[in-house]
Amino acid sequence: MSFFKRLKDKFSTQNDAEKQENELEPLSDDIEQEEGSEQSEVEQPEKKKPKKLKEADFDDDGLISIEDFEEIEAQQLGAKFRAGLEKSRENFQAQLNNLIARYRKVDEEFFEALEEMLITADVGFNTVMQLVEELREEAQRRNISETEDLREVIVEKIVEIYHQDDTNSEVMNIENDGLNVILMVGVNGVGKTTTIGKLAHRYQAEGKKVMLAAGDTFRAGAIQQLKVWGERVGVDVMSQSEGSDPAAVMYDAINAAKSKGVDILICDTAGRLQNKSNLMNELEKVKRVIGRSVPEAPHEVLLCLDATTGQNALSQAKSFKEVTNVTGIVLTKLDGTAKGGIVLAIRNELHIPVKYVGLGEKIDDLQPFNPESYVYGLFADMIEQNVDEVESSAENQEIVENEGQSNESK
């Protein structure tokens, strides 16, 4: 199965939407259909299983199969990435179509133009050089001479290049027993507090007991903002007054979390400038206090980066990496940029995994990062169109062959 077909089958709800539309036809049509059922059965094209579950999909205990569950989950993820990456997709698809139309033959000029396109989309210089070098080799190895035939290889290579550096995984280091502590860090306004709210919502939905710690005692209104998220999600927020020592807030919060049997404590921190050494030192103090109370903690130090700041996000990450052991990146506001390539730059140039991406402001707009759903979001229309074209040309080929055979037998 081709790479594009696999992505389409996994993430697309295209066929389901059609099916659901059909299901919403007025009742009278159903009756009509029943009358002429023989004919309509013949005409029904083969469609993918609907996302809407039928009674038969549930077993005696009212549960659905793991396969159905995984299928629905992948489709929902695909739809989220598709919606969140709309701006980037419009940009990436238009640029790539343009390049393919302008340079029909695969040659050095095409590769140079592709390099330029990817660098402009924030993919990062070193990553682009590596990606395009591998494309050159692949094109030569597979004897691809038309740029049109490179579409799928380009998208496939993006996923490969992401996986290449797989020493760190996207999976969160969360243990099932005992208290887990997540520390959220980053500069002002990148989305730390919002991400904490969304993350609390996710974990709570998974059945975890969650608590929040209002460690941003610096900015006026920050404690209140976290409390609002706490109320929205329905979790406790531990706080002290504005201006108090963040390390003391964390210390108290950890004790409270332990006594209440909390599974996951998520700690907010003040937005800090990467060049302010006192603020960066304060972060180390917070980390030390957390580590003293729970030896394995913090289990995750998540650095929030705002995707719309492009290459600046990379330099922020480098500074934070110097003072604290960042275990993962949350790339926020990916919905707000047309330069979604920043994900690849972060992964390849910083060697820190992107664990979550923010695809909007709503509570369920934080999604675990996965390179396949990401490239699907970046190229969904192109992927679907390409698969449809290949399928219809295969069908036409079959018709021609069948006609040829029946003519021969005549």
Ligand SMILES: Nc1nc2c(ncn2[C@@H]2O[C@H](COP(=O)(O)OP(=O)(O)OP(=O)(O)O)[C@@H](O)[C@H]2O)c(=O)[nH]1
């Ligand atoms: N579109 C979009 N907006 C987001 C996303 N994440 C956060 N925001 C918005 O970004 C703004 C800043 O978010 P905060 O969570 O307050 O950022 P912060 O890092 O806590 O800011 P400080 O506390 O000032 O350091 C808010 O308006 C959020 O709604 C996202 O994924 N997409």
Ligand SMILES: [Mg+2]
């Ligand atoms: Mg905040």
